[in-house]
Amino acid sequence: MMILRCIGMRIWCSHAPGTSGSLARRSHQALCVYARAQNGLGRAAQRAWRPVRVGQAVAFLMGPALLSLGGHVVYCQLDLNNNANLFLEPKKKLHAEPQFNWREFWKLLRPQLWALLAASLLAFGAAILNIQIPLVLGELVNVVSRYTREYTGRYLQDMQKPVMKLLSFYALQGLLTSGYIVLLSRVGERVAARMRKTLFKSLLRQDVAFFDAKKTGMLVNRLTSDVQEFKSSFKQVVAQGLRSVTQIAGCFISLYLISPRLTGLLVVVMPTLVGGGALIGSLLRRLSRHAQEQVAKATGVADEALGNVRTVRAFAMEDREEELYSIEVDKSCQMNEVLGMGIAVFQGLSNVFLNCIVLGTIFTGGSLMAKNKLSAGDLMSFLVAAQTVQRSMASISVLFGQVVRGLSAGARVFEFIMLEPQVFLHGGKKIPFHSLVGQVSFQNVTFSYPTRPGDEVLKNFSLTLPPFKTVAIVGQSGGGKSTVAALLERFYDPNQGAVFLDGVDIRMLDPSWLRGQAIGFISQEPVLFGTTIMENIRFGKPGASDEEVYAAAEQANADGFIRSFPEGYSTVVGERGVTLSGGQKQRVAIARALIKNPRILILDEATSALDAESEQVVQAALDRAATGRTVLVIAHRLSTIMGADLIVVLSQGRVVEAGTHSALLNKGGFYAELIRRQAKELK
Numbered sequence: 001m002m003i004l005r006c007i008g009m010r011i012w013c014s015h016a017p018g019t020s021g022s023l024a025r026r027s028h029q030a031l032c033v034y035a036r037a038q039n040g041l042g043r044a045a046q047r048a049w050r051p052v053r054v055g056q057a058v059a060f061l062m063g064p065a066l067l068s069l070g071g072h073v074v075y076c077q078l079d080l081n082n083n084a085n086l087f088l089e090p091k092k093k094l095h096a097e098p099q100f101n102w103r104e105f106w107k108l109l110r111p112q113l114w115a116l117l118a119a120s121l122l123a124f125g126a127a128i129l130n131i132q133i134p135l136v137l138g139e140l141v142n143v144v145s146r147y148t149r150e151y152t153g154r155y156l157q158d159m160q161k162p163v164m165k166l167l168s169f170y171a172l173q174g175l176l177t178s179g180y181i182v183l184l185s186r187v188g189e190r191v192a193a194r195m196r197k198t199l200f201k202s203l204l205r206q207d208v209a210f211f212d213a214k215k216t217g218m219l220v221n222r223l224t225s226d227v228q229e230f231k232s233s234f235k236q237v238v239a240q241g242l243r244s245v246t247q248i249a250g251c252f253i254s255l256y257l258i259s260p261r262l263t264g265l266l267v268v269v270m271p272t273l274v275g276g277g278a279l280i281g282s283l284l285r286r287l288s289r290h291a292q293e294q295v296a297k298a299t300g301v302a303d304e305a306l307g308n309v310r311t312v313r314a315f316a317m318e319d320r321e322e323e324l325y326s327i328e329v330d331k332s333c334q335m336n337e338v339l340g341m342g343i344a345v346f347q348g349l350s351n352v353f354l355n356c357i358v359l360g361t362i363f364t365g366g367s368l369m370a371k372n373k374l375s376a377g378d379l380m381s382f383l384v385a386a387q388t389v390q391r392s393m394a395s396i397s398v399l400f401g402q403v404v405r406g407l408s409a410g411a412r413v414f415e416f417i418m419l420e421p422q423v424f425l426h427g428g429k430k431i432p433f434h435s436l437v438g439q440v441s442f443q444n445v446t447f448s449y450p451t452r453p454g455d456e457v458l459k460n461f462s463l464t465l466p467p468f469k470t471v472a473i474v475g476q477s478g479g480g481k482s483t484v485a486a487l488l489e490r491f492y493d494p495n496q497g498a499v500f501l502d503g504v505d506i507r508m509l510d511p512s513w514l515r516g517q518a519i520g521f522i523s524q525e526p527v528l529f530g531t532t533i534m535e536n537i538r539f540g541k542p543g544a545s546d547e548e549v550y551a552a553a554e555q556a557n558a559d560g561f562i563r564s565f566p567e568g569y570s571t572v573v574g575e576r577g578v579t580l581s582g583g584q585k586q587r588v589a590i591a592r593a594l595i596k597n598p599r600i601l602i603l604d605e606a607t608s609a610l611d612a613e614s615e616q617v618v619q620a621a622l623d624r625a626a627t628g629r630t631v632l633v634i635a636h637r638l639s640t641i642m643g644a645d646l647i648v649v650l651s652q653g654r655v656v657e658a659g660t661h662s663a664l665l666n667k668g669g670f671y672a673e674l675i676r677r678q679a680k681e682l683k
C-alpha cells in the first residue's frame with residue numbers, strides 16, 4: 001500500500017513544474033525509501049507477532065509513545081530467555097526488601113568476566129554498525145535521487161558500492177548480534193548456575209530454626225524463579241542497555257552532523273514525549289496489575305466453590321456461590337475494559353505523535369532541502385537515525401523497570417546466600433571413637449524456640465543419661481520431650497544452661513561429627529529418600545560397603561523383608577518411602593541409624609505410629625540395637641519403656657518425677673496416674 005502511495009506520488013511529482021517540483025521530487029524519494037523501510041519493519045513485526053496478553057501489550061506500550069509497532073514487537077521478541085511475559089509477571093509486594101549485594105554478585109561474575117567483556121564488545125560493535133547503516137542508506141538514496149534526476153545510464157554501477165557496503169554491514173551486524181547473544185547467554189547461564197549452587201549450599205547450612213520460620217515453597221522459589229528473573233534481567237540489561245545507549249549517543253551525533261537544526265527540533269520534542277509515554281505506560285501497568293489481581297480473585301472464588309463442591313451442595317449454596325462469582329467477574333470485566341480503553345487512547349495518541357514527528361521532520365527537512373541545505377539522502381538518513389533513537393529510548397525505558405525487577409530478584413537470592421547460620425556444620429572437637437563413653441547430661445537447660453521466644457518449653461531442665469543405660473522420658477504430648485532430643489542433636493542451642501557429652505559442652509564439639517557419628521536418631525515418622533533401599537541405609541554412613549549395609553539391616557530386623565522383594569536391596573522405595581509399610585519403613589530407618597554404629601541412640605516415639613504387630617517386630621529390633629549404647633527413649637506408649645533403667649516424667653518443661661517403673665508405680669504420683677489412664681484406654 002505504501003509502495004502504491006509512493007508510485008502515486010511519483011506520478012504526481014513528475015508532473016509538477018519548477019523548483020517546487022524538484023523539491024517535491026527529492027522529498028518524495030526520501031519518503032518512498034523510508035516508507036519501504038517502515039513497511040518492511042511492519043511485515044517483520046507481523047511475522048514475529050504472536051498473541052500476547054493485555055498485560056504484555058501494556059508492557060510493550062509502556063515505553064515512549066513514539067514507537068511504531070515494529071520497534072516494540074522487536075523488543076518483545078528480543079527477550080533472550082523465551083519468557084514471553086517477562087515484563088509483567090505479577091509482582092511480589094514490596095516490603096522490607098533485602099538489599100542487592102554487589103560484592104557477592106561480583107564474585108559470581110568474575111569467572112565470566114572475559115566472556116562478558118567480549119559480549120559487550122560485540123554488542124558495542126553491532127550498535128556502531130546500527131549507527132552507520134542509516135548513513136549508508138542515505139548514500140544509497142542520494143544515488144537513486146541523482147539517477148531519477150539525471151537519468152544517466154550508470155545506475156547499476158553507481159549503486160554497486162553503497163549496496164555492497166550496506167550488505168556487508170548487514171551481514172556483519174548479524175554476525176555480531178548472534179555472537180554477543182551466544183556469549184551473553186553463556187555468561188547468564190553460568191552465573192545463574194553458580195548462583196543456584198551457592199544458594200542451595202547456603203540454604204542447606206542454615207539453622208533448623210530458619211526452616212521453622214520459612215516456608216519451603218518460598219525457599220524453592222528463590223532457587224527457581226528469582227534466579228531466573230535475575231538472569232533474564234541481567235542479560236537483557238547488558239545487551240540492550242549497552243546497545244541502546246551506544247545507539248542513542250551515536251545516532252544523535254549523526255543526526256547533528258546531518259542537520260543541527262532538525263536535531264534541535266528533535267531534542268526538544270522527543271524527551272517530552274518519551275517522558276509522557278513512560279508516565280502513561282506506568283499508569284497503565286498499574287491498572288493492568290489491579291485487573292490481573294481481580295481476575296485472580298474471581299478465580300479464587302470459583303476454585304473454592306468447585307474444590308468444596310460437597311460442602312456447597314450440602315448447604316444448598318449453589319445460587320449464592322454463583323452470585324459471588326458473577327460479582328467478582330463483573331468487577332474484573334469492568335477493570336479490563338477501562339484498561340483496554342487506556343491502551344486504545346495511548347496507542348492512538350502515540351501513533352498521532354509518531355506521525356506528527358515524521359511529518360514535522362519532513363516538513364522542516366523539506367524546507368531545508370528547498371534551500372539546498374539538505375539532500376534527499378540526508379533526510380532519509382535522518383529519518384532512519386531518528387527512528388533508531390526512538391527505538392533505543394523505548395527500549396531503555398522498558399529496561400528501567402527490568403533493572404528494578406532484576407535487582408530485587410537478585411537481592412532476594414543474595415539475602416539467603418549471605419545469611420550465616422548460628423550453628424555451623426563443621427568445626428570443633430571430635431572425641432575419638434574408642435575414648436567416647438557416651439554419658440550425656442543436661443544441666444539447668446532453659447529453652448524456648450526462636451520462632452516463639454516468650455514460650456519456655458524447657459525450664460531449668462536437668463537430666464543425666466548414664467553410659468550404656470536406657471533412659472525413658474514420658475509425659476503429655478507437647479510437654480517438651482522431642483525438644484530434649486532436638487537439643488541433644490544440637491538443632492538448637494539452649495538459652496540457658498548446657499548439654500554435655502562426656503563432660504564436654506556440645507557447643508565445643510563438631511556438630512557434623514556429633515550428628516553424623518556420635519548420635520543415631522530415629523523418629524516417629526522416618527523419611528526415606530526416593531531411591532533404593534541400599535542407598536537409603538547407606539545414607540547413614542556414606543561409603544559403607546554392601547556387607548555393612550546387610551549387617552545393619554539384619555540388626556534392624558529388616559534383612560528378611562528386604563530380601564523377599566523381587567529386587568531385594570535395589571528396590572526403589574518411592575517418594576518419601578511411600579511404597580513401604582510403616583513397619584518396614586521404620587526398620588529401614590533403624591538400619592540407617594545403626595550403620596553409623598552410634599554411641600548414643602535417640603528413639604523419639606519410634607513405634608507409636610505402628611500397628612501392634614509391626615510394633616513388636618520393630619521393638620525387638622530396637623531392643624537389640626539398644627545394647628551397648630546410651631539410649632534416650634521418648635515414648636507415649638508405656639509398654640515400650642517399662643524396661644528402661646530410668647524413667648523421667650516431663651511436665652510443662654520440668655522433670656516432675658524420676659525412678660524405675662516399679663519405684664514410680666509405688667510412689668503413686670504422675671507416672672502411676674499415666675499408667676492407670678492408659679490401662680483404662682486399653683480396656
Ligand SMILES: Nc1ncnc2c1ncn2[C@@H]1O[C@H](COP(=O)(O)OP(=O)(O)O)[C@@H](O)[C@H]1O
Nearest residue numbers: 212449451452457476477478479480481482483
Ligand atoms: N519447631 C518448633 N517451633 C516452635 N515451637 C515448637 C517447635 N516444636 C515444638 N514446639 C512447641 O514446643 C512445645 C513442646 O513440643 P515437643 O517437644 O514436640 O513436645 P512433645 O514431644 O513432648 O510432644 C510444644 O508446645 C510445641 O508446640
Ligand SMILES: [Mg+2]
Nearest residue numbers: 481482483604
Ligand atoms: Mg514429640
